[in-house]
Amino acid sequence: MHYRALGLTGMNVSLLSYGASPLGGVFRATDDSEGIRAVRTALDLGINYLDTSPYYGATKSETVLGRALQGVPREAYYIATKVGQYEGGVFDFSAARAIRSFEESCKRLGVDYIDVLQCHDIEFADLNQIINETLPALITLRDAGRIGHVGITGLPLNIFTRTIDRVPAGTIDTVLSFCRYGLNDTALGSVVQYLKENNVGIINASPTGMGLLSERGVPSWHPAPPAMISGAKRAVDYCRAIGADITKLAIQFATSHPQIATTLVGTANPDNIRKNVGYLHEPIDFELMAKVIEILKPIQNHNFTRGRPENHDSIIG
Ligand code: NAD
Numbered sequence: 001m002h003y004r005a006l007g008l009t010g011m012n013v014s015l016l017s018y019g020a021s022p023l024g025g026v027f028r029a030t031d032d033s034e035g036i037r038a039v040r041t042a043l044d045l046g047i048n049y050l051d052t053s054p055y056y057g058a059t060k061s062e063t064v065l066g067r068a069l070q071g072v073p074r075e076a077y078y079i080a081t082k083v084g085q086y087e088g089g090v091f092d093f094s095a096a097r098a099i100r101s102f103e104e105s106c107k108r109l110g111v112d113y114i115d116v117l118q119c120h121d122i123e124f125a126d127l128n129q130i131i132n133e134t135l136p137a138l139i140t141l142r143d144a145g146r147i148g149h150v151g152i153t154g155l156p157l158n159i160f161t162r163t164i165d166r167v168p169a170g171t172i173d174t175v176l177s178f179c180r181y182g183l184n185d186t187a188l189g190s191v192v193q194y195l196k197e198n199n200v201g202i203i204n205a206s207p208t209g210m211g212l213l214s215e216r217g218v219p220s221w222h223p224a225p226p227a228m229i230s231g232a233k234r235a236v237d238y239c240r241a242i243g244a245d246i247t248k249l250a251i252q253f254a255t256s257h258p259q260i261a262t263t264l265v266g267t268a269n270p271d272n273i274r275k276n277v278g279y280l281h282e283p284i285d286f287e288l289m290a291k292v293i294e295i296l297k298p299i300q301n302h303n304f305t306r307g308r309p310e311n312h313d314s315i316i317g
Pocket of ligand 1: 018019020021022027051052120121153154155176178205206207208209210211214215216247264265266267268272273275276
C-alpha cells in the first residue's frame with residue numbers, strides 16, 4: 001500500500017481508503033459479521049483511513065464500524081465522520097447539534113477522538129451558517145484536542161472554493177469530494193491546484209460513482225439522471241462482454257491523480273476490499289481504459305448536481 005500526506009494534517013493516508021456507508025446497508029441489506037470482516041481485511045491490507053457518518057444507515061454504519069474496531073489499537077487507523085446530516089436526510093448544521101452529534105459518534109465508534117470531523121454535504125446548507133456557526137463549533141473541538149482536523153464534504157465543487165475563500169487560512173484542513181474524479185467525471189481535477197495552494201488535503205470518494213460503474217448498478221436513491229445511468233451502463237456492458245472488470249478500471253483510474261491523497265471505496269464484502277487493494281498493484285490496461293473513456297464520452301463531466309439552488313454547479317448536458 002502507498003501512503004500520501006493529506007494536506008498539512010500530518011496524516012499519511014493510504015492511497016485507497018475504506019468507505020463505511022455500505023455497513024449501513026445503503027446499497028443492499030448487509031450481514032454485519034461480513035461487514036466487520038471487511039473492515040478488518042481493509043486494515044490488514046494496510047488501509048488506514050476509515051470514513052463514516054451518522055447519516056449512513058441511520059447510525060448503523062458507525063455502530064457496525066465501532067464493533068469492527070473493538071480491540072484494534074487506536075493508532076492503527078484514522079477515523080473520519082461527519083456532522084449535519086441525519087436519518088431521513090434531515091439537515092441540522094447548528095453548533096449545538098454538531099457538538100452533540102460528535103459525542104454520539106464517539107460513543108458509537110468506541111473512540112474519544114476523531115481524526116477528521118466534516119460538515120456533511122454542505123450544498124444542502126446555507127453556507128453562511130457553515131461559515132459562521134458549524135465550522136467555529138468544529139474548531140472549538142479541534143482547539144480542545146477532541147478532534148484532529150476539520151473538513152467539508154459535498155457533490156458540487158463550487159461549495160468548496162466559496163467556503164474556503166471566506167474563512168481564515170487553516171480553518172479547513174480537508175475536503176471530501178465524491179463522484180467527481182473517476183472514469184466518467186474528472187471535474188475535481190480543476191480545483192486540485194486551488195486546494196493545494198490553500199493547504200487543503202483532498203479526499204476523493206466513490207470511484208465507481210456510487211455504483212454507476214459497477215455490475216450491481218446504482219441504488220434507487222442515486223441522484224444521477226437516467227441518461228447518465230444508461231450512459232454508464234454502456235461501459236459496464238462493454239466490459240462484461242469482453243470479460244473485463246469495470247470496477248477494477250474505475251479504481252485504477254480514480255487513484256491515479258498524483259495530488260489526490262486518497263480515494264474512498266465502499267464495500268461490506270471482504271473479498272471486494274481484497275480485490276480493490278489488489279487492483280492498485282495490477283498493471284493498468286491503458287488501451288481498455290481509453291476505450292471505456294470513449295464509450296463514456298457522451299456523459300463525460302455531465303455530472304449531476306444537488307442541494308440548494310444557490311449551491312448548484314452548472315451542469316453540462
Ligand atoms: P463507491 O463508488 O465506492 O461504490 C460502492 C459500491 O461499489 C458498492 O455497491 C460496493 O458493493 C461496490 N463495490 C466495491 N468494490 C467492488 C468490487 N470489487 N466489485 C464489485 N463491486 C464493488 O461509492 P461509495 O461507497 O458511495 O463511496 C465510498 C465511500 O466514500 C462511502 O462509503 C463514504 O464513506 C464516502 N462518501 C462520502 C460522501 C459524502 O461525504 N458526502 C459521499 C459519497 C461517498
